[in-house]
Amino acid sequence: MKYKHNISGHLMILPCYVIYLFFVLLPVLMTVWFSFRDYDLFTQSNFVGIDNFTRLFTDPLFLVSVKNTFIYALGTIIPQILLGLLLAVLLNTNIPGRGFFRLAFYIPYLVSMVSVAMLWLWIYDPASGVLNRFVKFIGLPPQRWLFDMKLALSSLMVMGVWKMSGYNMIIYLAGLQQIPPQLYEAADIDGISGFRKFLHITIPLIQPTTFFLVVINTIQSFAVFEQVNIMTDGGPSNATTTIVHQMYERGFVDFQMGYASSMGVFLLLITILLTVFNFKYGREGQDLS
Amino acid sequence: MQKKSASTYILFIILLLASIVVVMPFVLMITASLKTSAEINASVFKFFPAKMQFSNYPKAFANSPWGRWFANTIFVTVLATVVSLVTNSMAGFSFARLQFKGRDLLFYSVLLGIMVPPQLTILPTFLIMRGIPLTGGNNLWGQGGTGLIDSYLGLTLPIFAGAFGIFLCRQYFLNFPDSLDDAAEIDGAGVWKRFWAIYVPNSKPLLLSLGILKGTYTWNDYIWPLVVVYSEKMMTVQLGLSRFRDVIINWELLMAATATVMLPLVILFILSQRYFVSGLVTSGMKG
Numbered sequence: 001m002k003y004k005h006n007i008s009g010h011l012m013i014l015p016c017y018v019i020y021l022f023f024v025l026l027p028v029l030m031t032v033w034f035s036f037r038d039y040d041l042f043t044q045s046n047f048v049g050i051d052n053f054t055r056l057f058t059d060p061l062f063l064v065s066v067k068n069t070f071i072y073a074l075g076t077i078i079p080q081i082l083l084g085l086l087l088a089v090l091l092n093t094n095i096p097g098r099g100f101f102r103l104a105f106y107i108p109y110l111v112s113m114v115s116v117a118m119l120w121l122w123i124y125d126p127a128s129g130v131l132n133r134f135v136k137f138i139g140l141p142p143q144r145w146l147f148d149m150k151l152a153l154s155s156l157m158v159m160g161v162w163k164m165s166g167y168n169m170i171i172y173l174a175g176l177q178q179i180p181p182q183l184y185e186a187a188d189i190d191g192i193s194g195f196r197k198f199l200h201i202t203i204p205l206i207q208p209t210t211f212f213l214v215v216i217n218t219i220q221s222f223a224v225f226e227q228v229n230i231m232t233d234g235g236p237s238n239a240t241t242t243i244v245h246q247m248y249e250r251g252f253v254d255f256q257m258g259y260a261s262s263m264g265v266f267l268l269l270i271t272i273l274l275t276v277f278n279f280k281y282g283r284e285g286q287d288l289s
Numbered sequence: 290m291q292k293k294s295a296s297t298y299i300l301f302i303i304l305l306l307a308s309i310v311v312v313m314p315f316v317l318m319i320t321a322s323l324k325t326s327a328e329i330n331a332s333v334f335k336f337f338p339a340k341m342q343f344s345n346y347p348k349a350f351a352n353s354p355w356g357r358w359f360a361n362t363i364f365v366t367v368l369a370t371v372v373s374l375v376t377n378s379m380a381g382f383s384f385a386r387l388q389f390k391g392r393d394l395l396f397y398s399v400l401l402g403i404m405v406p407p408q409l410t411i412l413p414t415f416l417i418m419r420g421i422p423l424t425g426g427n428n429l430w431g432q433g434g435t436g437l438i439d440s441y442l443g444l445t446l447p448i449f450a451g452a453f454g455i456f457l458c459r460q461y462f463l464n465f466p467d468s469l470d471d472a473a474e475i476d477g478a479g480v481w482k483r484f485w486a487i488y489v490p491n492s493k494p495l496l497l498s499l500g501i502l503k504g505t506y507t508w509n510d511y512i513w514p515l516v517v518v519y520s521e522k523m524m525t526v527q528l529g530l531s532r533f534r535d536v537i538i539n540w541e542l543l544m545a546a547t548a549t550v551m552l553p554l555v556i557l558f559i560l561s562q563r564y565f566v567s568g569l570v571t572s573g574m575k576g
Contacts, residue, residue: 008480009389016380019397019450023414024402031411041416057291087307093299103318103562104308107315110558111551114510114527118547119318122540130317132335162311226511246406251412252516264409273406 031268034261048073052262062263064238065246068153069212072242073221075157076164079212083161083166084204089198091169092176095150100222102173113163118157121146146232149214156227156240164220168213175209176202218274222267243267313438322346329540342541349533349545357522358529365525366507368477369445373503374496376450376516379460386470394542402452411516418443418517439519448507454499461495462488497564501557508554526550 035052039045057063087105091098108116123130124145132142145155179202187197197277225244227236234241236248241249251260321329322345350356374531384396421427428435436441458496465488473483481527489496511527518524524532530550533543 001346004389005387005480006389007385009387009392010381012383012387012480012484013380013395016376016450016455017399019376019446020399020402020452020455022417023447023450024405024410024452025398026417027410027413028405029408029414031409054435088303090300090304090481093297095297095304097301097304101304101308102557104312107555107558108311110505110554112511112527112554114509114511114531115547115551118534118543119528120316121534122321122544123317125540128330128540130334166311219404223408225408230511230514230534246494247408247412248512252415257416259414260412266413267406268409271404271406271409 028268031166031261031264032277033176034258035265037258037261039257041257045258047256052259053266055259056262056266061238061241062243062246065234065241065243066266069222069224069242071153072157073218074162075154076221077214077217078159080164080217081210083165084172084213085210087165088172088176089202092173102169105169108163109170113226116159116163116231117227117283120155121231126156133266147236149236152232152236152239156224156231159227160221160224163219168217171213172206172209175206179205190223211278214282215275215278218278219271220231222271222274298330318544318548321541323550324541326539326541328457345545346540346549349542349549353529353533354521355526355546356528358524361523362508362525362527365444366440366504369448369507370500370504372445372449372452373454377480377499378452378458378472378489378496379484380450380490381406381460382488384455384459385462386465386488399452399455403456405452408512411512414447414513415516418446418576438517441523443517444514444523444525445507447513448503448510451503454503457499457558458495461492465491494564497561501561501564504557505554 034045036047036049037045038048040049052228069213087101091101095101099192122128125134126142126144128149131145136140143151146152183201183205187201192200223244226241226249228240228242228245229248234245244267247260247263247267250256250263322338323341323343324345325342328335328338384399386394415438418432419437419438422429422431424434424436425436425440428434438448469487470483473487476501478486484531509527510525511531512526513532514525518528527550530546540543
């Protein structure tokens with residue numbers, strides 16, 4: 001590029017960048033700023049040092065939400081990626097009805113979390129819900145899915161995996177289509193079995209896609225909020241409360257902006273840490289292949 | 290050959306069963322939306338309603354201003370999509386095809402934003418919205434009123450731009466040949482003319498994919514409207530749906546409303562499947 005476009009260049013990014021600055025970058029800085037302050041949304045905010053953070057680690061409710069968030073993330077990220085990969089590999093063959101299958105697995109990702117939450121509220125309903133009817137039909141005892149302390153979080157996780165696997169499938173399908181078919185043809189000539197081809201050609205070559213999906217799924221699963229807010233409101237007995245749910249409750253229900261912001265900083269640090277960890281691990285993996 | 294067709298057959302059965310399991314909630318939603326309350330709560334479960342209760346649909350929308358909520362959502366979705374297409378493609382073009390001071394630094398700062406989950410920034414974004422000067426009764430210093438809280442601009446302004454959209458456009462525009470710029474430069478076409486007359490008309494797949502992704506996001510968004518909307522008349526369909534449950538607990542009506550809120554997106558998806566997928570894929574591949 002030989003030309004200098006100082007004024008036009010700046011003018012063209014200006015509208016976009018100003019909005020980005022005010023609604024992404026500045027909010028991140030403000031979260032950090034308010035995490036050291038006390039603010040009820042109405043009166044002046046006061047500097048309180050690290051009080052919010054010391055409170056975080058002694059607040060049993062917040063600690064429960066951290067535990068729940070980690071359980072939710074661990075229990076959803078791995079199944080979502082594995083199911084996405086499995087479906088993509090199966091649908092990357094010349095199987096009849098491939099277009100229909102792709103559509104079917106993708107639809108849960110397409111529709112809103114609110115719709116999905118409403119739908120599954122009914123599925124999980126202890127009295128008239130479909131799941132308990134099915135469970136009774138196969139001769140098992142019915143459960144109080146979302147109202148049972150031991151089952152509620154898992155119930156949300158099952159719904160989450162159902163919703164997100166289709167996204168992982170689509171991204172994996174794109175990754176699989178980048179693999180040159182000659183590699184498989186060569187392996188065929190050498191008489192290598194289907195499973196070994198998958199293990200030694202497919203897996204290493206889609207590593208960048210896997211890496212991308214691990215990062216995206218991690219960021220999303222750690223920010224789980226909507227289904228909690230709509231379906232359980234953190235209950236029963238805080239069995240499903242998560243970090244963002246606590247953040248929302250403290251910020252917009254109790255008007256403790258400062259304390260809620262410190263939760264935001266905590267989540268941001270976890271997200272950055274995991275992303276950096278993923279990058280490091282992802283890079284190492286790529287060196288091997 | 291024999292073995293291969295047998296395994297294809299098994300795979301087909303597996304996929305068919307899996308897809309039935311995945312789609313079943315939606316099928317049940319539709320059948321439930323056509324049942325009577327008594328049928329849904331009956332101890333014996335019947336898949337199909339004895340008589341299709343199409344009246345559930347108007348009944349579901351009778352007691353709330355759903356017409357207004359649908360109109361709000363359509364307006365907000367179209368506004369956010371159109372404006373963000375213009376701003377994002379301009380920024381993407383600039384980052385990809387122009388040279389200017391601080392370009393790389395600015396672009397890296399955009400990349401950072403991809404990592405920030407939107408849920409994280411709702412508290413400060415709310416404060417910024419409330420503090421926008423000279424709006425909603427605010428003075429010049431952004432105090433005294435409610436700013437853009439509970440307004441259409443409040444609903445859309447934060448999504449007019451996004452790290453992901455800028456990134457997607459930049460990646461797309463990077464693929465244009467340099468000779469195109471050279472030829473335009475020799476013909477005396479300025480940067481703006483080049484953008485509007487050459488790049489935009491040749492970016493239909495990009496604009497459609499990004500438009501569909503942005504439109505879907507805006508239609509489906511819940512957390513930001515939840516925070517920024519106070520009054521009933523500003524609500525979107527997602528908020529309406531989430532509140533529906535608190536007002537009425539008739540499952541058949543809730544399922545009818547849920548199906549209707551989903552419908553526009555499913556139609557859009559079927560009409561434009563190609564662009565949907567290519568948008569997602571571009572976002573996925575280059576991430």
